[in-house]
Amino acid sequence: MFQASDRGTGDDQRPSAPDPGALLAGARLLVADRDAAAAAATAEVLRTHGAAHVRTAASPREFRAAGQAGRGWDLAVCDSALAGDGLTEFLEDWHAHHPAAPVIVTEDRPDAARAVAALRGRAADLVARHDPDALVSSAAHALARPRQVPRAATAAAGPERVGMLVVGAHPDDVEIAVGGTLHRRADDGWDITVLTLSPGANGGDPEQRRREAHRAAESMGARLVLEDLPDGSISDDSATVRVIERTVAEAAPDLVLVHSDHDTHQDHRAVHRATRVACRQVPRVFCYQSPSATVDYRPNRFVPLREQDVEAKLASIRAHGSQSSSRWYLEEDLLRSTARYWGRYSRSRYAEPLEVLRDAAPFHAH
Ligand SMILES: [Zn+2]
Incomplete structure (x- = not known):
């Protein structure tokens, strides 16, 4: 051998x-x-x-x-x-x-x-x-x-390296929603940037959360850009749009994933709206499901996950150690069974859902 x-x-x-x-x-x-x-x-x-x-x-x-x-x-x-x-x-x-x-x-x-x-x-x-x-x-x-x-x-093979930007309001939003997708696409060779807009001052020691956020992104094969907008009062105004535009210009993504507008958290909705504006030139914008998504969240695209993608997702969430003991939605059996549930819409055991906001170009991968 x-x-x-x-x-x-x-x-x-x-x-x-x-x-x-x-x-x-x-x-x-x-x-x-x-x-x-x-x-x-x-x-x-x-x-x-x-x-x-x-x-x-x-x-x-x-x-x-x-x-x-x-x-x-x-x-x-x-x-x-x-x-x-x-x-x-x-x-x-x-x-x-x-x-x-x-x-x-x-x-x-x-x-x-x-x-x-x-x-x-x-x-x-x-x-x-x-x-x-x-x-x-x-x-x-x-x-x-x-x-x-x-x-x-x-x-x-045809398509060049796909660039994906994933925007979240708080540290661990992205991992909880699409940690498996990030791991799978990093494996496929995609170039992945995570933009987290707030360091999450309301959820523990900011310095510790910052370190954890970088470790979590790295464990999924992504690079992290961490901004400093105020946790709990992120607005959808032009200042937020400009912050997002900076990373969009630098990463030049083919595809952006962001919070859905169908979400009870005001920061998530504000980030959704500001991202829509900042990414007006990006051909594909899809919305992921946060624990605070409402029943109006209507996914129509499902990323099939392998066992190792689910494992990597759980590991990336564990990397946010300071949060894991305090939040019900971080329980691993819930995260795993949620991915298992969405798997029924794909041809795989596990999946993560996406809501298509814009899909202006034919896309070779699901
Ligand atoms: Zn959040």
Whole structure:
């Protein structure tokens, strides 16, 4: 087995003993083998280790068709004989269309020549074809590794790096509403900025909240811009608009997420209104659900989440340690079951909802 040298960097390359069950549970897996029965057997092994979404293919044509049909594959497993002599080109073709989904190559008798071809094709690993334990371990490692999408591959795939700005009134608003979405999109290689308008003076020691807010954003793969508007009395006037415009100009987002207008908290409504004005040139503006959202909140877009996205969301909320003991809506079973509930509207176990305010350009990702 090898770990391809151009995926991940430094200490991130080999996380110690990732839990296969948790990683496989939320992942979309595509398994290809020249023998359909062998593909089915491999899929079964992955399912017994917790995988919920596994699709199989038994020819290069089926593999490519499945690749196009399914959106957002997290991992592919491919028998090297199915790829044929042009293993490197076969893998390059996959990466060009699915830059965020690593490929594990299976091989009857892994040898140096095959290893070199797999390495050149940037395979995540090369494992023996009928070794379920090796495959499960390799899949867990590949899913645990942070995705480093090569620039060339992203360009070949069409859309360039998506920029997302997420605006919230208070520290932890964004994590509670769309922490899973942020983690998933950071994994996809999106460039994510969180703009928090108030340091949250009404909810504890401001300095401590500030440190926690940065740690939480970093844990989701986002960078944080923390402004200093007054907690509890944020207005939707031109001063607030200007503060938001500053970050919009700097981040140049393709997509903005913000509080909904259907929210009982006056700060949230003010931030919603000021953001609408500040983001008048941004093609896509969607609203997320805060715990204070009203029943008029009407989502019509759902971001499917994997188990690891939900875990990352909970971890990012825990990073706001000074708040977690004092608020009912931070209870983990509520956060998890809310994501589970919204999952019924997507094709995944968990999801986070979004209300489309503006969608002026066709969007390649859900
Ligand atoms: Zn808030």
